[in-house]
Amino acid sequence: MIVVMSPEATESQIDGVVKKIKEYGCDANISRGVERTIIGAIGDERSIDQELIDALPGVEQSMHIVKPYKIVAREWHKENSVIDIKGIKLGGNTIQVIGGPCSVETQQQMDESAKFVKAAGCRLMRGGAFKPRTSPYSFQGKGVEGLEMFRKAADAQGLPIVTELMDVRMLDTFLEWDVDVIQIGTRNMQNFDLLKEVGHTNKPVILKRGMSATVSEWLMAAEYIAAGGNHNIIFCERGVRSFETYYRNMLDVTAIPVLKKETHLPVIVDPSHAGGKAWMVPALSRAAIAAGADGLLVEMHPKPCEAWCDADQALNPDELKSLMIELKGIAQVLGRDI
Amino acid sequence: MIVVMSPEATESQIDGVVKKIKEYGCDANISRGVERTIIGAIGDERSIDQELIDALPGVEQSMHIVKPYKIVAREWHKENSVIDIKGIKLGGNTIQVIGGPCSVETQQQMDESAKFVKAAGCRLMRGGAFKPRTSPYSFQGKGVEGLEMFRKAADAQGLPIVTELMDVRMLDTFLEWDVDVIQIGTRNMQNFDLLKEVGHTNKPVILKRGMSATVSEWLMAAEYIAAGGNHNIIFCERGVRSFETYYRNMLDVTAIPVLKKETHLPVIVDPSHAGGKAWMVPALSRAAIAAGADGLLVEMHPKPCEAWCDADQALNPDELKSLMIELKGIAQVLGRDI
Amino acid sequence: MIVVMSPEATESQIDGVVKKIKEYGCDANISRGVERTIIGAIGDERSIDQELIDALPGVEQSMHIVKPYKIVAREWHKENSVIDIKGIKLGGNTIQVIGGPCSVETQQQMDESAKFVKAAGCRLMRGGAFKPRTSPYSFQGKGVEGLEMFRKAADAQGLPIVTELMDVRMLDTFLEWDVDVIQIGTRNMQNFDLLKEVGHTNKPVILKRGMSATVSEWLMAAEYIAAGGNHNIIFCERGVRSFETYYRNMLDVTAIPVLKKETHLPVIVDPSHAGGKAWMVPALSRAAIAAGADGLLVEMHPKPCEAWCDADQALNPDELKSLMIELKGIAQVLGRDI
Amino acid sequence: MIVVMSPEATESQIDGVVKKIKEYGCDANISRGVERTIIGAIGDERSIDQELIDALPGVEQSMHIVKPYKIVAREWHKENSVIDIKGIKLGGNTIQVIGGPCSVETQQQMDESAKFVKAAGCRLMRGGAFKPRTSPYSFQGKGVEGLEMFRKAADAQGLPIVTELMDVRMLDTFLEWDVDVIQIGTRNMQNFDLLKEVGHTNKPVILKRGMSATVSEWLMAAEYIAAGGNHNIIFCERGVRSFETYYRNMLDVTAIPVLKKETHLPVIVDPSHAGGKAWMVPALSRAAIAAGADGLLVEMHPKPCEAWCDADQALNPDELKSLMIELKGIAQVLGRDI
Structure with missing residues (x-):
């Protein structure tokens, strides 16, 4: 100092x-x-x-002259960390695209989604059972019933599942339903008690960046999880708050090379929440992969116009499929596959 | 629409x-x-x-044409709401300055703080037993033991206490120790499960603004509490994230008249966390009261250089006293007292 | 309305x-x-x-219900506009990378730069003779003498030149030296008198985005140029101001698809000023092209460690060459060439 | 370093x-x-x-360890600088409120404005003859004719005039009409050629903060003026760009004590452009004075609903008068007068 x-x-x-x-x-x-x-x-x-x-x-x-983060820092761990999710590797040479709907709605919607996600070539599935909504009067998610539908639909396709944990009291339920990857949402990036608790499990954790968190604060939030013993952490850039009103959040593409330099842990991107509009998703997805991201978290819906939330940002099955093809091309230019 | x-x-x-x-x-x-x-x-x-x-x-x-908030909106409740905290009124003509240290450290520190807070003319006391810290390696607060010290020190001076609740699982403990005002910190403004739970109590709640929350999101977060039945909500502006690096946060003084227009609930300001430096606190406090705030949340410490956290932003007892005199003058210009 | x-x-x-x-x-x-x-x-x-x-x-x-911009809006001009710069097309299927040093320093430095830029496969060259510097005590550029050096070096390689105009009184000099593309810098995006004057020429104009300009304000700034009769406008995203302190500016990659939707004019990206560090440039360049940019403005220097300004963000000749190869791969995935 | x-x-x-x-x-x-x-x-x-x-x-x-600014720094000039504007002192114990319409429209409007400004107790008058407008299709100001109207109206009341210079080529005209204070607008804070030219005059200059300029960049912009020999510089905080959409700009009240610490030059505030709505002006004005500002730049209009620009942020004559009375009270609390 x-x-x-x-x-x-x-x-x-x-x-x-x-x-x-x-x-x-x-x-x-x-x-x-x-x-x-x-x-x-x-x-x-x-x-x-x-x-x-x-x-x-x-x-x-x-x-300060030295960085405040330690376990997550590349300075102390030079090799890339590869996270193993039921045999699927995230953070290695293969890029992982995690597809699925914003919210779990019905069993049929989840079954169809799982089929389309699999068909598009994704190896992991996302879906929200507990939804953080700005308004108390909006749909708050199907809850535990949603976890059950999700588990069933994904299992039928052999897809590990990713879903968001908002309340520390639900952690045991998540473990019971064997959620494969726990997502910590942007509003909870500095919910330190929640971070500590998931740090005591051995479940892979996707840690979304806070709405206006600096890279350093984000790395320190990960350090909370790591300090508890759980090093299976995946950073997820999802856009930050800015003065621009044309789109929802500003995707911070620079954070990708910066994180890859500062930490050995994988970095993925959520292009759907960043832009907030389905038509922006392909361009942002390509940019993320081109910048070096290890994966994506992409919203899709079998029928976007009937989705129960964030309808406007979901790809339909055909759009997801086309996107996967473009991404494969970019991955190859970088010497990776998808 | x-x-x-x-x-x-x-x-x-x-x-x-x-x-x-x-x-x-x-x-x-x-x-x-x-x-x-x-x-x-x-x-x-x-x-x-x-x-x-x-x-x-x-x-x-x-x-949208109409505002999404309802219970907290002045549109539906024209009169100012006055919150009663063990007989102390917040939101009425009298301005309330809530003083105290950032963290509970020792019984002696709390006893001295309480004496100085009282002597300066404050009627409520603040202090943190559970501390949200960016680093997992920093002091995390004294916990329940801290609540006990705080309660004892404040009771001796007849001061109701304000302290931060971070973990929904600690709510019962807060009720046991009869915390008079529950503070929801900036990092938890959209921790919706926490909001729902305090919404089911009848304790006054200070809801700090999220790091980069819009006024509308902030009002909606309050609506979560109100929808549970608890209408004793106090908004606390504490500075927002900006591009400026000279100080910690940018105090959004415009939010004060805006909130007073949009909601009937009281609005206070935390000038200590906004600027992050003790020397900025008097100017920001005066500005807040002049702009129409109903109160302040001010950090003081009997010996700032020995504080265990946020040392740099705490006033010493003499500075707090002088500040109260200036604020009284401004309150009088506005037809209020302190 | x-x-x-x-x-x-x-x-x-x-x-x-x-x-x-x-x-x-x-x-x-x-x-x-x-x-x-x-x-x-x-x-x-x-x-x-x-x-x-x-x-x-x-x-x-x-x-407002309709967009305030008219001439630059795609709504009224569906086809992409292709700008012709001495026979080099910008905005069509071929991506253009404009390379060169931040500042003109010496004839030798410009001669070498031009050779390396050409060798790397770029068809246009950039270089600053008039430099906008935060401090009045910093090097302010070589001025007219710099234009002369630049012209000479670029002509020897047959490269059209791009350089920044800061002062409306220098426009005639720029026309005398036949500057091929006039760059309007970020600090002058809303220097309306300057915009009006370049609007009365027929020179292609690169309009950099203001430090915190919204997409709408940026389009309106272009409308100022277009309203004068000059429709040869190229938008250049160069990062915006944000709360993040790890890098200089936040590259707004989302602005690329947004602009391509809102305007028929070409969109390029300056990855060098965005990140501010040479090691970030390849990732940001790839992201920009993958997101649909029509070109790049990249800083290079024959010997970065000896550059007179912005040394830290310039690629060396080998780095520029390797970057061009990667970018060619990504362009092909998108059905474009470079 | x-x-x-x-x-x-x-x-x-x-x-x-x-x-x-x-x-x-x-x-x-x-x-x-x-x-x-x-x-x-x-x-x-x-x-x-x-x-x-x-x-x-x-x-x-x-x-860097030392601050990059020198002439404007308080470190090298401990006493407050007081600027003399035709005998009116700005920066001393007396607070100056500069009132007037956004734009010069007609002789009658200016005559009435001058009368009301004087009657309210202001000693300086503002008004725009050249207007920086986002759209090329909006009213751009009356130009030189406007300067003439303004001069005439203000002279009749003995009020020195403040008006914005946008184009360096108009400086001689400003000197001919003997404009008493040259205002540099937010969009031109880093128009370095303009700063250099006003630095060669001896006219007092109001330097508005750039839309997203840091305090340090702002001080450096002033250093450009000072380096030319003109030390009669007045800083004007006018709100900065933020993520909040409820109001136009976020008034950075913290910048007031920060500037008073870093520079010996006077600091004023423009509450009208900050909030963008007339009803916010009184609260922001009080806050600015309470935080230590040396003056205000307040928009008024004899008939706001008929103003030609920024109608929504102008006070009417009665509102200006009432505001002056409140501000006098606050000034007295701080040991100043108005």
Whole structure:
């Protein structure tokens, strides 16, 4: 950590900072410049509480030099981590497209969806039984009954399932129904108690980026899961909040190469929630794969116009199929397959 | 609801929209303009699922005409709601400043804090026993033991207590310790299960704005609480995420008059988390009161340099006292007291 | 235009709005709903000043139904426009990568750059003679002398040149040196006098998106140029301002399909200024082409470590060459060439 | 400047950085930590080009320690600067409210406005003769004829005038009409050629903040003016772009105390363009003054419903008068007058 003292800082204020750094078990290196005195903390700076240093008299600012994340950081684990989901590998050379409807509605809808998802070449299926809705008056999902329908439909096609956990009290139910991948939604990225609990399971977790989370906060949220012992974490970029009103969220495509540099864990993209319109999905999906994503989470619906939520962003079965073909081409250019 | 058809929309697509609107129990009014045909839904448009309309063929865009919130809306409840917290009124003519440390640390720290808070003229006290921290390796709060210390210290001064609930499983403990005001933090503004549960109590709830929540989403989050039966809701603006890096969050002072127009519920401001630096707190506090806020949530610490978290944003007891005097002056200009 | 009256609006206020709409030469359609009265303006709503309507008593809000842009809109010009730059076509099936250094530095640097740009397969060259720099104390570009060096180096390789015009008073000089494509930088996207002047030339114009311009504002800025008679406009997405601090700007990849839908004009991407780091450029370039961009504006430098500005974002000649090969692969998947 | 080397940096890469730092005339201090080697540049770090350092092999990141602004910085000029506008002082103990219409429309409108502005107690008048409009089809201002009307109306009341300069070629005309304060609008905050030219005059300049400019960029834009010799600069916060759609811009009230700390120059606020609605203006105006602003730029119109632009944000004469009374009360609480 580097501590920059204000130009008016006194010698005794400088001593105060040095003393505090030493209390944290670090050494201090003082460098007296022309306009500022700078104090460097030498040792494990992660043990130093930056806010406490900033509050000391005479301090102008301080900066961490090392990254605050550890288990999830590529710095400490150079190889890509490949997550095994009932034999399906995510994070390796093969790109995985996870398809399925926004919400579980009926058994028939799920059965048809599963068939189409499989037929398009996807190896994993998504679907929401518990839905985070802005309004308390909107459809909130079919709940446990939905899990049952989903399990049945996906099993018939041999597809592992991905579904969102919103309430920590439902975790046991998720484990009972053997949900294959637990999704943590954007609104819960910093629901720390939920992160801690899924960190105590060994289920793969898709951690969606918070609405306006920085890459660093996102990595730290993953660190919460990892610190509990569960390293099966998949990052999912789904667009962030911006000033633009034409579309729902701004897909942060730059986050893909950035995450691939900062972490060894897989990175996927949800192009459906990003744009919010089905017609944007193919372009965003191609961009995500071209930028290096390890997979996609794509909404489809057997009959989009009859979907119970997010109807406007679901692909129909034919659109999903065509998209898969384009993506295969791009994957090959990058030396990957799909 | 207004549905704008695309210029190429066919008659049968227009009929499709009209049919769907009627399925929702509304009537449809068709207006054929020069460049676009527009369909108006007449009736209770809250029953119409906008995403489903947007997904219909030929639809260019649709717009809600009425606000989606109901119980919390001033449109349906013209008078200001005044929340009663053990006899202290929030939302009336008297402005309430809720002071206290970021975290509960020790009994002595809480005892001293309570004394200083009381001496400065505050009638309510804040303090965190469960702390949402970006890093899993940071101090996470004293937990239940902290609630006990807080209760004891505040009771000695006759101050009702405000503290943050992060985990829905801790609600019973909060009720046991008779927490007077439950705070929902910024990261949990859309933790819908948590909102539903506090909606089933009758405890006053401070609902902090999400990091990048729109005013409309924030009102809808409150609607979740209200829909459960608990109308004792206090909005707390605490700064939003922005591109500016000089300070932590951008205090959205405009949200104050906007909320006072849209809702009958009280609105307070947290100037400490907004700016993130103690030296910014007085200016932001004055601005908040001048803009019409009903109260403040201000961090103070008996010895800021020794605080265990957010040290840099806490006022010391003298600073809190001086601030209260300035705020009283501004309150009087607005015909209020403090 | 749709005008929503507030619930308390009186009949005379409704009449007032109708009267005003008629003054603008439009007809009015009144629809009385359960909670709101809505007035639709029928006719050319572009002639109505929305702010004036919003200011009328009893008006709650108003909404435009048609897009405010006209010449640049695909609605009125279905085919893609292809811009001809000295025989090089931009906006057609062939993707154009415009390479070159951030700044013109020396004749030798430009000569080498031109050679490498040509060798990599680019058909157009970029380079800045006038540099917009945040600090008045930073290198401001070589000016006219730089134009001369650039012209000479590019002519030797038969490459048309792209360079930024910042000051309206330099336009004649640009025309004298026969700059082939005039670039309007992000800080000048709404420098309306500059837009008007380039609108009176027939030179192709690259219009970079403003730091936080919406797609609609950007299209309207282009409309300024088009309204002057110059329809040779190329949109360039270069990242927008966001809360993320890991990289310089957030590349808005969604803007690519959105613009391709809204306008018939070509859309290119500047991946270098977006990320701000050379190592991000290949991923962002691939994403841009995969999302449907018609070209790229890529910074390269014969020796990046010695560049005079933006050194950190320039590719070296080998990196540019490898990138071109990857991009060719992606272009082919999309049925295009490069 | 602090340069953090990556963990894999070699000795020769470290030497390379040290050599480069010395080329800039600085000394280098090497500090070898457990995880990173850090190099501090000692001397005038403003002379070092950060981007060039970042591009050197082995560099992970670099950080400036001193602020890049100099003439405008309070660090080098502790006292508040007071700007003299024909005898009216701005930046001292007296708060100045600059009132007037958005646009100059007719002589009568300006005459009435001037009378009402004066009657309300304002000592300076604003009005736009050249209007930056998003659409080329909107009213663009009365131009030079408008300057003449404005001059005449204001002179009759003895009010110095404030008006916006958009085009560098109009500067001489502004000087001819003896415009008392030149306003640089938000879209031109980084129109560097315009800034340089007004920097060569001695006219007071109101520099509005760019739509999404950081405080640091804003100070650097002022530094452009100051570097030309003109130190009569007034910062004007007018709201920044955000994700919120309820109002036009988000007034950044925190920027007021931040600027007062970073610069000795006066800071005013434009509450009209921030909120975009007249009913928000009083609350935002009070907040601005309470936060420490030295003045306001407030839109008024003798008959808002007939204004030619921004009608919806103008106060009528009575509203302006009432606002002035409230502001006087707040000013007094802060020991100032108005």
